[in-house]
Amino acid sequence: MSSGRTILVLAVLVCVTAPSAAMAGPYDDAMAAFEKGDYATALKLFQPLADQGDAGAQTQLGLMYDLGLGVSQNYARAMSLFHEAADQGDVTAQQDLGEMYFFANGVAQDYALAAKWYLRSANQGDAIALYKLGLMYAKGQGVPQDNVQAYRWLNQAVSRYPAGKDRDDATTALNVVAKTMTPAEIAEAQKPMPAVIDGDITGTWEIPVNGGRWVWEIDPDGTYRFHSEAPDGAPSHSGTFSASGGHWSLQATNGYSDGGSYTVQAPDSLVITGRLGTGTWHRSPGATNN
DSSP, rough: OSSSSOOOOHHHHTTTTTTOOOHHHHHHHHHHHHHHHHHHHHHHHHHHHTTTTTTHHHHHHHHHHHHTTTSSHHHHHHHHHHHHHHTTTTTHHHHHHHHHHHHHHOOOOOOOHHHHHHHHHHHHTOOHHHHHHHOOOTTTSSSSOOHHHHHHHHHHHHHSSSSHHHHHHHHHHHHHOOOOOOHHHHHTTTTTOOOOOOOOOEEEEEETTTEEEEEEEEEETSEEEEEOSTTTTOOOOOEEEEEEETTTEEETTTSEEEEEEEEEEETTTEEEEETEEEEEEEEEEEOOOO
16 A cells, blocks of 8 residues: 655565555555445545555555446546555556556557556566566567567566466466577576666665664665665665666565655655655765776
């Protein structure tokens, strides 16, 4: 779940990814109503949260308009809500946008845009997006046909899906692609996927917190490290990181993933927007990009 409040994007990793107490009640109540099929109550509770910029509520409300649950089906409204949430890094909204463009729900079918949004969701580990992107590379839909890329994405989908039909389908697709590949191509596809890093944001960044600072180091090899020098007890953590074209994603070693947009302001300020909002980081004094 996301919050519309301006907050440091990496706080989610320090706060064990839990939603804020201020938003937990209404959102959880809305989800409970939604799951019971009480769409009128869900709509009443989701709407003010979405208006406040809560990406999770925007995504759920978008789904209701997409499917016509408790509201008149309205693809344009669904697209607008999905975009608002996706731009905050909401992985489900990104995947939903991919579906809208792939299946031409209220928009002209556009495989390139579908692949774009599936990619952003896949970079955060969404199994559906990983699977769909793999199929698109296998068929050359919206992306160049590439069996190595298809194998990579499908293989990740298999690892992400729980046991069941979805994993079986992904496994079948993976095996079909593998039968068309040489041993050398399969070996290449099984290598770790290279990270894409915008050189403007590599280096050491910091942001003031509680009379101290948080420090975020981003390396050109697609890894990052975070530690706190504030009296807040925030634990250190690290993981993999990618960023290109104004969009970023990370995967922490504790299993959490996040992503969103970024803007470099001059050489020394980095504005990051993620699932919990926006934070401005400044390059550490004396540090340069790697």
